[in-house]
Amino acid sequence: MSWKFDQAPNVACITCQSVIDGHPVLIATHYEDDHSWGFMDGAPIDMAKALVVAMSEVVGRHPDLDEVADLPPGWSATRVAVGDSWSKQRDDWASEV
Template sequence: MEFPFYDSPDTATIICCHILERQAPILYVSHDEDDGMWQFLCGETHETDEAKLVSLKWVFDLDNSVSTLKDMPCGYYAERKTQNDDWIIRKR
């Protein structure tokens, strides 16, 4: 599958350690309004030191289902209950 995002594949994104270590799926995605940063999280509460930086391409390669969020504007977030559910997108 071709990289679908408008942002560069090497765009830095925030990901939680649980996803990075492949202990949990991506269940929450935020496209921050203030700086345009993408965040990919497992849906649990985290401490600041549990946030890691990876490229947007790394996230896409890990879970192609995030490609459906490529048009999600800044100031919105998406969530799902399980990895097999559809994304529900909401304005923050």
């Protein structure tokens, strides 16, 4: 398997325990400020329970994430379930402040 992401496999990303436990990734975010990544399951985010792990830990468990590896910084992708198409959109963090 070739690595398709713009960050190295050992670079940290944000995720949650359920994604590590095998629940599907339904939200992928490529942060604009530092080009880091976040992979979440779609449940409400509790940052107190967020995990910081190597990208390879998530991508290795969810190889279908290769479908969003070309997501530009400042964009997110969402889907309803594994196998569904990803919907990609530019993030508007300024409107959330």
